[in-house]
Amino acid sequence: MALKVELKPNERIIIGSVVIRNDEQRTRFFIEGEAPILREKDILTAASADTPAKKIYLAIQLMYLAGDPTEQHEVYFQLVRDFLQAAPSALPHMSEINNCILSGELYKALKAAKKLISYEAELLEHAKRV
Known part of the structure; x- marks a missing residue:
């Protein structure tokens, strides 16, 4: 089809x-x-990846478009570690993204990463108010 x-x-x-x-x-x-x-x-460029969550999205995007997604794994996992260190509350979002990647569903991982970007924006907005 x-x-x-x-x-x-x-x-x-x-x-x-x-x-x-x-x-x-x-x-x-x-x-x-x-x-x-x-x-x-849905396309993010290196220039527009200006937050940690957007950098994670960009790494997943490169995995999705690449012939060999493992080329981005090292960069991706370092970004995830850094993000979780700064915002441990994002673990459920990261788990969803990681499950999609591990099951080979990279497009679904991109959708989940969009949720992470929204969550990051909420965290930043909350931090500004406090």
Whole structure:
């Protein structure tokens, strides 16, 4: 079964290791086969990974897009250790992410990492108020 993707004008998408940018009109196409796919709204760049949780997301994103996800494991696990040392209350989020990674469900790990980014924002907001 093919995946139907609709792109807004000038929207980008990554399919495998290729970045595709849409033209000036809305476009619909179908992807048949297996490849990592990320829409522009889900893509994080090194420049925009400006918090510890976003750096974890970026490491997972690189695992997802890479041919060999183990290349990012050392970086990922160091980021996780540092994050948990600073915010031990994030352990349930990290456990969910790690379970997804260990079961090979890297796209689900990205979704779980988005929850971690939201949790981090809550922690930072709470710290500002106190």
